[in-house]
Amino acid sequence: MSRKHQGRAARVAAGLALTTVLAACGGGGGSNGATTSPAADTPGTSTARKVLLIGVDGATYAQVQAAMARKTMPNLARLAVMPSHTGGTPATLTAQPPLPSASWATVLTGSWANRHGIADDGDLAATVDAQGNTGPNVPTLFERMRMADGARKLGAATTSPLLPALLAKARTGSALDTAIDCAGVDRCVAEQGLTMVRAGYDLVLAQFGAPALAAAADGYQAGSYTAALSAFDQSLGQLLDAVDARKQANAGEDWLVVVTTPYGLDRTGVPTAVPTLQNRTAFIALNQPVDISNNRVAAPVPDSDQVLADTPAEADILPTALSFARIDVAASARNFDGIALQTPRGTRDIGIAAGDYNASLVLSWTNPATAADSIVVLRDGVQVATLAGNATSFTDSNFDLPTGLHRFNYTLLRNGIATSYLAQLNYTRPMLLADTLRNQLAIYYSLDAKPPVDVKNGSTLTAAVAGIDGGSLVTDNFKTNALRVDSRTGSYRFTPAAADFALSPQFTLGFWFRTDCTQGNSIGEPVMSNKNYASGGNAGIAIGLFGSCELRFNIGSGSGKRDDINGLKVSANQWVYVALVVDSVARRFSGYIIDPLRGMQKVDNKAIANTDVTKLNGLGVGWALNNDATFNYVANNAGALNGAMDFNDVAVWTRALTADELLSIDGSHKPLSSLNP
Known part of the structure; x- marks a missing residue:
């Protein structure tokens, strides 16, 4: 066992030992931060509709399905268990890492990270009030x-x-009568949860964590993980029995029980x-029926992103609880993303795209089979349209806004x-294309026609392999044409007529780019490169597409020497402007992405700390579009993906463009050809 795993195992063992002590003494130790102690059991007549929300970190859907099949989780099997998804919708504004804090924030708020503000486990400090x-x-x-x-x-x-930090605002704002931090002891959670259920609390959250600790320490196959699942199931059985006892003792009282694991784990057992x-596959288990359109009870473990997308979302838990508790949120005040699972979906799969020149937003969605009289569209709580019941899109262009990034609910x-x-x-108010761009x-290359022609006669752009043309013309963002390069057929070779411009004292490479992001994964796929990108440290330059629609700018000179700009993202299926600026004299480089949904993202004047700039011409065979300069990137990098990428208005300047010049390219709504360069 590794030292890392030995440490984890020791923590698990310590937790189990403490659990034994607590069980022996009947205590509920680890109750730091208790606002009040739950009252004793108070049976009697009640018409309340109450909610018990149980979270269990580390109990993955695949593992609990297997455990129920072995009949080692009989209490979870008392509920309707179905797969669910977390992490939002990949390559959209709702996408978030499937990490514990972001996923728990989604469960608690019914929202994704673009609303709740917690994208990863280090973001809580950024949401301080x-x-x-x-x-x-x-x-x-x-x-x-x-x-x-209030009662x-x-x-x-x-x-x-993580949970005390996530609930700090609720606790200090008097939204919690009892808040008990059991500090890693699941038995404490079970005992305190039982006390609150027996006391007739209207909402009880009981969050368990032993399966996650066991999986991290020893993986899924170890006895400690099996024991942790079994121990959780026993605690679940006690809570379910307490709910049944409350219902029998209190005429008219009803309970919604929701059990969930908020996020999945990887094959080694960690988030x-x-x-x-x-790790985007979670599960939701309920003791109440759900609408048939939302029902995925006992469904197999999802085997594709498409199948997973059709499952309930972790964001659906909050609206499900509100609906059961008969708490109505007016449409004009609705600021969460999930839907109540008891009702058919009004609309589903809402998507958003920027309209022409970032002056409008295009909403799209799908509808259930049952027709409706009309669809009402509200923006920030105000009705802006009434559409036919079978409508599936709406373009909102009625904006009077200053240039900048705006959010609309x-x-x-x-x-x-x-x-x-x-x-x-x-949103961008039209502006003049900077005349200095000449x-x-x-x-x-305007890329309005094939074969592509460099109007400056400084290069050629052809199919990488004669007779194998992976290029086709598609409509661009200027209502003319752009070049689609599909590496499943063949890539394109971009060859400077003289020395590679990458050896200029200064240069700017800029182009319009569009991708559906399906090629983006942990291996990445070059967008444009003059190097062997099997290693970022190889000599040359690469702009690469990675997971979550991230673009990375890489320069290197061999022997592992490299410099990188990472973390800038593009929106899927949107025309974005991409620019790399290199100043070899000042030993600085910059990366820019101007995105219609995300705004301008940039890393300015980063030091070239490691790279020998005299080797930035890479392999010396020119540049590849949708490949690296070996024109064999996927074959050389196991797991990389071929696919289509769109390019438009590819340009190179032998100087460093300013941010204002780049903004004018985006904000003018015109191609560089309008300057007659």
């Missing part, structure tokens, strides 16, 4: 239930150190930020069911 409290940027289930009825009793017993199918109301989406638009323009 004026009083210094951490937590999501939108109300949690506790706060929504408190706002609906409700609301409590939480949690074991993960990871990379949005794989495995759209809500679609159909069949009385509201669904919402938080959109962004990098200066030192060395290479320019």
Whole structure:
């Protein structure tokens, strides 16, 4: 066993030992931060509708399915268990890493990270309020239930150190009557949860963590993991029995029980930020029926992203709980993303795209089979349109805005069911294309026709292999044409007529780019490169597409010497402007992405700390589009993916363009050819 795993195993063993002590003494230790202690059992007449939300970190859907098949989790099998998804929708504004804090924030708020503000486990500090409290940027289930009825009793017993931080705003804002930090002891969670259920609390959160610790320490096949699942199931059985006892003792009282694992784990048993199918697969189990359109009970483990996308979302838990508790949120005030699983979907699969020249937003969605009289569209709570019941898209262009990034909360109301989406638009008032862009323009392809022609006569652009043309013309963002290069057929070779411009003292490479991001994964795929990109340290330059629509700018000179700009993202299926600026004299380089939904992202004047700039011409055979300069990237890099990428207005200047010049390219809504360069 590795030292790392030995440490994890020791923590698990310590937790199990402490659990034994607590069980022996009947205590509920680890109750740091308890606002109040739960009252004793108070049977009697009640008409309340109550919610028990149980979270169990580390109990992956595949493992609990196997355990139920072996009949080692009989209590979970008392519920309707179905797969669910977390992480939002990949390559959209809702995408978030399937990490514990982001996923738990989604469960608690019914929202994705673009609303709740917690994209990873280090983001809680960024969501601090004026009083210094951490937590999501939108109300949690506790706060929504408190706002609906100040007399409700609301409590939480949690074991993960993340949960007290996520609930800090709720706790200090009096949305929690009881908040118990069990500090890693699941038995404490079970005992405190039982006490709150027996006391008739209206909302109880019980969060367990032993399966996650066991999986991280020893993987899925070890006895410690099996024991952790079994121990959780026993605690679950006690909680379910307590709910049944409450219902029998209190006429008219009803309970919704939800059990979930908020995020998946990778094959080694730990959460990871990379949005794989495995760690985006979660589960939801219910004791109440759901609408047939949402029912995936006992479905197999999803084997594709498409199958996973058709499962309920972890964001659906909050609206499901609100609906059961008969707490109505007006469509005009709806600021969460999930839907109630008890009702058919009003609309589903809401998507957003920027319209022409970033001056409008195009909403699209799908509808259930049942027709409706109309669909009402609200923007930030105000009705902006009424559409036919079978409509599936709407273009909103009625904006009077300054240039900049704006956010809009759209809500679609159909069949009385509201669904919402938080959109962004990098709105740009038209501006003049900077006349200085004529200066030192060395290479320019409008790509309006085939074969492509460099009007500056500084290069050629041809199929990489004669007779194998992977290029085709598609409509561009200027209502003319762009070049689509499909590496499943063949790549393109971009060859400077003289020395590679990468050896100029200064240069700027800029182009319009569009991708569906399906080629982006952990291996990456070059967008444009003059190097052997099997290693970023090889000599030359590469712009590469990676997972979550990330573009990376890489320069290197061999022997592993390299410099990188990472973390800049593009929106899928949107025309974005990409620019790399290299100043070899000052030993600085910059990366820019101007995106219609995300705005301008940039890393300015990063030091070239390691690379020998005299070797930036790479392999010396020119540049590849949708490949590296070996024209064999996928074959050389196991796991890389071929596919289509779109290019337009490819240009090279032998000087460093300014950010203002680049912004004018985006904001003018015109190609460089309008300058007659």
